[in-house]
Amino acid sequence: MENKAHAMAAGIFVVLLTALVLGLAAWLTRDTGVRDTYEISTREAVTGLQAQAPVRYRGVDVGKVSEVGFDPKKQGNVLLKLEIDRAAPITTDTYATLSFQGVTGLSFIQLADEGKNGARLKPDEANPPSIPLRPGLLAKLEEKGEVILNRVDELTGRVNVLLGDANQKRIADALESISHAANGTNQLVARLDRTVTQRVDPALGEVTVTLKGLQKTVADVGKTANEFGRTAQRLNAQDGPVDRLSEGVDSLSAAADQFGRATLPRINRVADEATRTVKSLNRAVNELTENPQALLYGEGKVRPGPGEPGFQAPGAAR
Numbered sequence: 001m002e003n004k005a006h007a008m009a010a011g012i013f014v015v016l017l018t019a020l021v022l023g024l025a026a027w028l029t030r031d032t033g034v035r036d037t038y039e040i041s042t043r044e045a046v047t048g049l050q051a052q053a054p055v056r057y058r059g060v061d062v063g064k065v066s067e068v069g070f071d072p073k074k075q076g077n078v079l080l081k082l083e084i085d086r087a088a089p090i091t092t093d094t095y096a097t098l099s100f101q102g103v104t105g106l107s108f109i110q111l112a113d114e115g116k117n118g119a120r121l122k123p124d125e126a127n128p129p130s131i132p133l134r135p136g137l138l139a140k141l142e143e144k145g146e147v148i149l150n151r152v153d154e155l156t157g158r159v160n161v162l163l164g165d166a167n168q169k170r171i172a173d174a175l176e177s178i179s180h181a182a183n184g185t186n187q188l189v190a191r192l193d194r195t196v197t198q199r200v201d202p203a204l205g206e207v208t209v210t211l212k213g214l215q216k217t218v219a220d221v222g223k224t225a226n227e228f229g230r231t232a233q234r235l236n237a238q239d240g241p242v243d244r245l246s247e248g249v250d251s252l253s254a255a256a257d258q259f260g261r262a263t264l265p266r267i268n269r270v271a272d273e274a275t276r277t278v279k280s281l282n283r284a285v286n287e288l289t290e291n292p293q294a295l296l297y298g299e300g301k302v303r304p305g306p307g308e309p310g311f312q313a314p315g316a317a318r
Contacts, residue, residue: 035063036123040080040096040109041071042133048100048107055082056099057111062088065109081128082109090131091118098136 046068055063063084071079084090091113099110111131121129161167237243 034086035083036086036090037066037125037128038082038084038090038121038123039128039130040082040133041074041077041130042080043077044098044133044135046078046080046098046107048105049080049098049109050106053106053108055084055109055111057088059110062111080109080133082131086123089113090121092121093118094121094131096131096133098133 049065049068051065051068053065054061055065063082065080066083067079067081069079071077088111090111093113093116094111095113097110097112098107100107121131123129
């Protein structure tokens with residue numbers, strides 16, 4: 001009887017201890033905040049997402065996934081039900097993506113928004129508001145993977161064509177031509193070096209000597225310019241040659257003006273008198289040429305001479 005009592009006591013202790021542990025676990029895992037229900041309906045794959053998976057808003061835990069199943073309203077869509085703290089800023093701009101937890105392969109829901117001041121989504125237990133699910137990194141890689149593989153395949157084909165036998169021969173010929181060109185370039189550089197040493201350097205020496213001579217000539221020209229400057233200063237000095245020349249020019253101008261006002265009119269009158277005298281003399285010469293008898297008989301009528309009509313000998317009866 002004593003053994004049975006000990007066994008019963010031990011059994012009761014184990015039952016009480018199990019109940020205490022379960023109660024403590026339930027107390028520790030209880031939800032202390034008010035949560036609202038939201039839905040996500042998507043055709044994207046939700047690999048690794050399970051019920052009780054965390055829901056995070058920009059990395060902060062705000063809830064959990066309460067249910068993962070199929071959407072009865074849209075055939076082929078996956079329906080996710082989320083329980084999110086009411087304090088989380090869920091607005092019309094909020095969207096969800098599927099993220100992965102390290103290398104475990106398990107995924108969780110990551111919430112974010114566009115940064116705009118959208119209106120808050122009003123919770124409704126009968127008809128929970130929907131949050132759009134955007135493709136995550138792996139989904140985008142999956143979408144672009146086929147295109148990338150096609151591009152890689154195309155690139156591989158082009159590389160194979162490029163490295164064909166004919167192109168390999170061409171590349172070898174091109175490399176050989178480049179080698180010959182490099183040798184020719186080296187020879188050209190050597191010739192240029194000899195030319196510079198034998199011709200350009202002496203020519204540079206001569207140019208240097210010429211430049212020195214040119215500098216000396218420039219210095220002489222500068223001295224000559226200074227002499228010209230001093231001479232110009234002396235010429236332009238007060239009571240200098242330029243001033244005296246200016247005074248002489250003024251005197252000559254005054255004399256010319258006096259000549260034009262007094263002497264020149266007199267000369268003009270004398271010239272007019274001479275012109276009239278020459279004209280009178282010219283008329284007298286013309287008259288003497290036509291009638292030379294005028295010197296003997298004057299300007300009266302000339303008597304006819306012998307043999308001329310009306311001639312009468314002197315002393316004849318009239």
